[in-house]
Amino acid sequence: MKMNKFVKTIIGYERMKVQDFYTEEEPYRGEMVFVAQVELYKSETYRCPVCGRKCVSYGYQRNRVKRWRALDLGSHRFYLECEAPRCKCPEHGVKAVKIPWAFPDSDYTYAFEMQVAYCAANEPTNLVARKYRIKWGTVGNCVGRVQDNVPPLQPQSFKNLKRIAIDETSYQKGYKYITTVMNLDNGEIIWAADGFGDEVLREFFEQLTDEERAGIEQVAADGARWITRQVEAFCPNAVRCVDPFHVVGWATGALDNARKRIAADTKKNGLPC
Numbered sequence: 086m087k088m089n090k091f092v093k094t095i096i097g098y099e100r101m102k103v104q105d106f107y108t109e110e111e112p113y114r115g116e117m118v119f120v121a122q123v124e125l126y127k128s129e130t131y132r133c134p135v136c137g138r139k140c141v142s143y144g145y146q147r148n149r150v151k152r153w154r155a156l157d158l159g160s161h162r163f164y165l166e167c168e169a170p171r172c173k174c175p176e177h178g179v180k181a182v183k184i185p186w187a188f189p190d191s192d193y194t195y196a197f198e199m200q201v202a203y204c205a206a207n208e209p210t211n212l213v214a215r216k217y218r219i220k221w222g223t224v225g226n227c228v229g230r231v232q233d234n235v236p237p238l239q240p241q242s243f244k245n246l247k248r249i250a251i252d253e254t255s256y257q258k259g260y261k262y263i264t265t266v267m268n269l270d271n272g273e274i275i276w277a278a279d280g281f282g283d284e285v286l287r288e289f290f291e292q293l294t295d296e297e298r299a300g301i302e303q304v305a306a307d308g309a310r311w312i313t314r315q316v317e318a319f320c321p322n323a324v325r326c327v328d329p330f331h332v333v334g335w336a337t338g339a340l341d342n343a344r345k346r347i348a349a350d351t352k353k354n355g356l357p358c
């Protein structure tokens with residue numbers, strides 16, 4: 086396979102010319118990295134990153150050339166290098182040109198950010214950062230860009246759901262709530278909606294067919310009565326389970342209350358506590 090074809094294949098983009106592909110030593114880390122120097126086809130240059138329209142050149146902001154971190158090649162970092170001028174779109178104004186392998190203003194390729202985001206959905210941030218050799222904050226930035234740019238998942242098929250977990254959580258300092266449903270067999274969030282309560286959860290169960298509802302065997306959640314009510318109403322064969330996180334929390338809370346009560350009693354009766 087020729088170098089040109091090789092780089093196009095790993096980046097997953099055809100409409101560019103590969104000028105060079107070489108290794109170099111990174112000055113700070115002293116590690117060997119791969120670099121591919123590429124040039125977009127003329128027809129793909131000066132496109133607006135918002136509408137994709139072909140625009141006029143507007144010079145360079147800082148450096149002529151920019152690097153994007155792509156997925157590692159073997160154990161080595163791999164960078165794609167290309168000129169990154171600005172263009173002036175009649176509708177969106179002056180912008181850095183559209184780069185077909187990266188989200189706007191990103192220093193990473195789509196593939197890299199998608200992998201980081203997918204990994205971050207399943208693993209703690211510090212592990213993801215170590216795995217991909219990026220900063221802790223970069224993990225969040227990658228996830229944010231993927232969320233902003235990738236269209237929402239197609240309506241899910243809820244076939245073969247057996248064990249699910251339901252939870253509500255607050256954000257924006259407790260002003261807003263979100264309810265999520267997770268498939269416990271693969272760890273994926275399969276549904277989420279703003280708010281909580283009977284009305285919200287009913288929406289989820291109403292999307293399922295009778296057969297799918299009947300297939301649910303176990304539902305884990307905290308002690309919320311609205312969850313119990315909806316599970317009883319829609320899932321005839323499900324066992325309502327309480328998740329260990331809340332059980333441990335309740336037990337510790339109860340123990341704490343008992344300790345306080347005994348301490349207060351002992352004090353009242355004049356015994357040393």
Ligand SMILES: [Zn+2]
Nearest residue numbers: 133136174177
């Ligand atoms: Zn535009």
